[in-house]
Amino acid sequence: MAKLFQAPKAIPSLDVLLNDLKVGTIVRTPGDFNAFSFDDAYRATGGFPVLSLSFRAAPGGLRKDPKPVAAALPAFFANLLPEDKLREAMEKHHAGHVRPGNDFDLLAALGADLPGAVRVLPSDGTTAVVEDASKDKPKARFSLAGVQMKLSVMKNTGKGGGLTLPMGDEQGPYIAKFPSTAFPGVSENEFANLALAAAIGMDVPERELVEKSDFERIPAEFDTLSDGKVLLVKRFDRAGGERIHIEDFAQVFGVYPSRKYEGAAYHDIASALSVAVAPMAALEFVRRLALTVITGNGDMHLKNWSVIYRGDGGKPELAPIYDVLSTVPYLPADAMALPLGGERSFKALAAPRWKAFANRAKLPEPAVLKAVVGVVERVNEHWWDLPERAVIPEKVLERIDEHVRVMTPILGTCGE
Structure with missing residues (x-):
């Protein structure tokens, strides 16, 4: 039986699935409101496998359905879409079928291949057509969050x-x-x-x-x-051809992509990991934060930290580290993307800031300081002889090296 197609901008509702399990529906209402509601059968499970920690109620189970949003999607779904230049490129790629700036249209076009295990498909069983169906050249239909091409x-x-x-x-x-x-x-x-x-x-x-x-x-x-x-x-x-569910911390905290630099602080991420995953996951996050500071990565915002749901999808783990690079060669005055112990300046992040961070995250201060010192020692042990240094352009490498030399003694104060 031939597939039936309709343009993304004409689709009235979308089913939300985790792999093949229907969890809810997004409906486009008059006045350009978008409303998401959980499926009754999914709600009866208590919300397993987990779609997002942001939908979990403190006593257990699911929160009430989020309120309809005008001219936008609920934050969890908005964070599945590309941003800025990458979004502009994708909208141009689907010109005529997706209206610029319309989240619902773009989600309908890209919903078959989203980050993690989420799929968003037309509720009536049709397929979102992204090019003239008579042409044998289907358009790209994947979505990757973020701004880089x-x-x-x-x-x-x-x-x-x-x-x-x-x-x-x-x-x-x-x-x-x-x-x-x-x-x-x-x-x-x-x-x-x-x-x-x-x-x-x-x-x-x-x-x-x-x-x-x-x-x-x-x-x-x-x-x-x-x-x-x-x-x-x-x-x-x-x-192996299977989707594994993930969500970033903008989704965890219900923060829109536009607020990824201000929607929370690093101690909020650590605290959430400690509760939802385990205290050891929070300390591994501390190690990654220390690496971020030492190498001068000023772009580790809420969308650049994620949890992953393996197995039955009921329990999150800290996802692998990603988007790891040094921004200071390009932006010499760059600072941390989010506050750490009340500070963003790299050079301000000596022991007192890490102690403040530990207290706000409700983590043991000695364990946090030990984790930071451990990373300082291991970076000094490996960075200077790392074979992959050879591929970095000379001027870029010089600026990274300069930052590392400045930061290692500052973070080293955590061992004093």
Whole structure:
């Protein structure tokens, strides 16, 4: 039986699924309001597998359905969509079927391949058409959150290999992050910083550097027109063709993407991890924070920390670390994306700030300080001889090294 198609902008309601389990429905109401409600059968389970910690009630079970939102989606769903230039590129890619700035339209177009295990499909069983159905060239239908120009891609297994976009119902098991004209060597920068995180014992996805010439069928809307390597990262929310559910901390806290730099502080993330996962997860978060400070990464906002739901999807874990790079080579006056112990300036983050952070996160102060010192020691042990340093452009590496030399003694005060 042939599929029935309708344009995303004409779809009135969307079913929300976790893999194949229906959890609720998003309805577009008159006046451009979007209302999400949980399915009765899902509500009867108490909310398992978990869609989002933001929907969990303190005594257990699910909160009441969120209020309809004017001209926007509820925060959890808004955070599934691309932002800024990446969103503009995707809207241009689907021009004629998706109205610029319309969250519902874009979610309808991309809902078959979202971050994690969430799928959002037309309630009437039709398929959101994203190009003239008579053409044998379906549009890309994946969504990746964030602003950097990046694509969900798959490796060709046939003769010649290469990389290509997933089309139709295909899934891309890799994220390709393209070079930037504004930030030279950004792919190499992140590649080396991920290697450092792995070297000091952190959970890091597989990664490699590839050439732009390795890609096929990349639409012009997504081409950054910048020379340089492309960073290819294995998706940890995909495994063997299966979707694994994840949510970032903007979703956990019910914060819209526009407030990812101000919706919470680092101690809020640590506290949430301690309660929802385990105190040891919060201390691993502390280790990652210390690495962020030492390497000068000023972009670890709420969307760059996530939890992952493996197995039956009922219990979150701290997800692998991602979006790890040094921003100070490009923004010398950069600071932390969120407050740490009441401060954002890197150089202000000596022992007193970490003690304040520990108290606000309700974590044992000695354990926090020990975790910070441990990272300082391991970075000094591995960074200076790390083979992946060789791929970073010289001027970028010089600025990273300068920041590391300044920050290690400041964080080293945690051991005094």
